[in-house]
Amino acid sequence: MTNLPPPTVVPPADPKNVQGDITIGFAKRLETAIFFIVDDVDSFRKQLALLVPKITTADQVANDKDSIKKHKQSGGTDLLKISGLNIAFSQSGLTKLGITDDLGDAAFKEGQFTDAQNLGDKGSTSGGVFTPDWIPTFRSAVHGIIIIAGDSQTTIDERVAETTQIIHLAPKNGSCHQVLRLDGAVRPGDQKGHEHFGFLDGISNPAIEKIDVNPFPGQETVRQGIILLGRNGDPTTRPAWALDGSFLAFRYLFQLVPEFNDFLLHNAIPGLTPEEGAEFLGARLFGRWKSGAPLDLAPLKDDPVLAADPQRNNNFRYNFPEDPQTQDRCPFAAHVRKTNPRFDLEGLNPPASTEARRIVRRGIPFGPELSAQEQQQNTTLQGRGLLFRCYQSDITNGFQFVQHSWANNTAFPPQKPETPGFDAIIGQAADPTSRTITGADPKAQTTALPLPIEWVVPKGGEYFFSPSIPALKSTFGKV
Ligand code: HEM
Numbered sequence: 001m002t003n004l005p006p007p008t009v010v011p012p013a014d015p016k017n018v019q020g021d022i023t024i025g026f027a028k029r030l031e032t033a034i035f036f037i038v039d040d041v042d043s044f045r046k047q048l049a050l051l052v053p054k055i056t057t058a059d060q061v062a063n064d065k066d067s068i069k070k071h072k073q074s075g076g077t078d079l080l081k082i083s084g085l086n087i088a089f090s091q092s093g094l095t096k097l098g099i100t101d102d103l104g105d106a107a108f109k110e111g112q113f114t115d116a117q118n119l120g121d122k123g124s125t126s127g128g129v130f131t132p133d134w135i136p137t138f139r140s141a142v143h144g145i146i147i148i149a150g151d152s153q154t155t156i157d158e159r160v161a162e163t164t165q166i167i168h169l170a171p172k173n174g175s176c177h178q179v180l181r182l183d184g185a186v187r188p189g190d191q192k193g194h195e196h197f198g199f200l201d202g203i204s205n206p207a208i209e210k211i212d213v214n215p216f217p218g219q220e221t222v223r224q225g226i227i228l229l230g231r232n233g234d235p236t237t238r239p240a241w242a243l244d245g246s247f248l249a250f251r252y253l254f255q256l257v258p259e260f261n262d263f264l265l266h267n268a269i270p271g272l273t274p275e276e277g278a279e280f281l282g283a284r285l286f287g288r289w290k291s292g293a294p295l296d297l298a299p300l301k302d303d304p305v306l307a308a309d310p311q312r313n314n315n316f317r318y319n320f321p322e323d324p325q326t327q328d329r330c331p332f333a334a335h336v337r338k339t340n341p342r343f344d345l346e347g348l349n350p351p352a353s354t355e356a357r358r359i360v361r362r363g364i365p366f367g368p369e370l371s372a373q374e375q376q377q378n379t380t381l382q383g384r385g386l387l388f389r390c391y392q393s394d395i396t397n398g399f400q401f402v403q404h405s406w407a408n409n410t411a412f413p414p415q416k417p418e419t420p421g422f423d424a425i426i427g428q429a430a431d432p433t434s435r436t437i438t439g440a441d442p443k444a445q446t447t448a449l450p451l452p453i454e455w456v457v458p459k460g461g462e463y464f465f466s467p468s469i470p471a472l473k474s475t476f477g478k479v
Helices: 042-053 058-073 091-096 108-112 112-119 153-167 258-268 272-285 335-338 371-376 399-406 469-476
Strands: 030-038 083-089 123-125 129-132 142-148 176-185 246-255 365-368 385-392 437-439 448-449 458-464
Touching: 030 153, 042 083, 042 153, 042 469, 058 083, 083 153, 091 108, 091 458, 108 112, 108 458, 112 246, 112 399, 112 458, 142 153, 142 458, 176 365, 258 272, 258 371, 272 437, 335 399, 371 385, 385 458
Parallel strands: none
Antiparallel strands: 030 142, 030 176, 083 142, 083 458, 123 129, 246 385, 246 458, 365 385, 437 448
16 A cells, blocks of 8 residues: 655645545536446446546536525526536445445445444344344445436436446446435425424535635634545545545435324423424424524524524524523533534533534435425325435544434433434434433423434435545546
């Protein structure tokens, strides 16, 4: 393995070298993920070399977002035709391609299937082997993922057709074949940007040093190496070609929306109308109102103006004088507090940093809107959820840690007067009926509220490595 030279001699990260979904994130209305298996290694490498010029870099995504901004400023209301294409490989994909260097991430190397039990996914054990309750595709090897984003179905279809043709995705010539295609879409109308439970998503991501140069108030800046391999802050020595790549954790998460809504109504916070009490409980479980307004700043009532203001909607730390020790404003186990505890760790003695745990999230919802029948029966009849993706330089420190050691850990955040309980949204228990959270009702903070089912159900996933453009040319593709 050729190790990286000392950081001082590595030239600064060039956005033309980084795949665009990592550091900036595609502008998208729709997004398709194609999971593939490589069949003919030589042919795949040859075709990949031809695909590399089509891959969307961070530089291009930044330009696209700039064009959208200018278009809107000049009164344009239609969508610009914009698309994005990225590619990433699993450990089994690297092995298939004959790339033997160790990328230095234990979770990536083992793959998510092996990690499923540790993440808390449900499954069965036979002969000492745990098999998660996942769809068959993710119970077998998947070599890679192609992500295609766009403004419309036409754009997606064109990009899929072009990519299929260039990479020789079977049935055309067959250097590789598709094992699964998942289609995600931004939700319609006023639910644009909201996930299926109805909460605005994609508000809080860390800024990356020297890339996101104007962070919003409260948005923490992380060193580049927290997201990009080989950069300052990356804890591990990597093969030289891994520079400016990133690990992608993909999760196929189903959401039981009518069941969640029914729970909120039946456990509505008292002293309000049932609808208001249900809305308040939902906000307490997430740590933000559906609008996106954070409970730490708007603890009693939604504030849509605050929610829509990026100068304010992330500017909080759970450090109001009374807050670190009470759940007056936000439950300790609310989803956003569990997954980014801010002052809950920074305020410890000695302070603990959250930097290494930060991830950049790029998910998109999938599946139809709720039907009238589902609403009437309070039962999910059609699959829907989140195609969750996040990037980091170290899965063990990032996604895996957040899911396993924070969301699933009832004692986190530490040193609180009441046991916080599970992350109310994604926390997974060995026995799902044992899930509880304290602080759901601000007036009865020590009372544990049972969360009878897990409303987020993982049905698969994999860990991938998203190489830089130079690595795709030198190490992956072959002319
Ligand atoms: C279906 C499953 C999920 C849903 C519905 C969901 C929903 C949300 C929502 C509505 C927010 C608030 C908006 C924002 O801050 O951007 C949020 C934030 C966040 N979520 Fe999730 N999420 C899900 C899965 C996950 C998973 C699997 C992880 C990681 C293990 C995760 C990590 C985070 C983080 C780090 C934040 C930002 C917290 C902050 O900085 O304040 N989420 N999520």
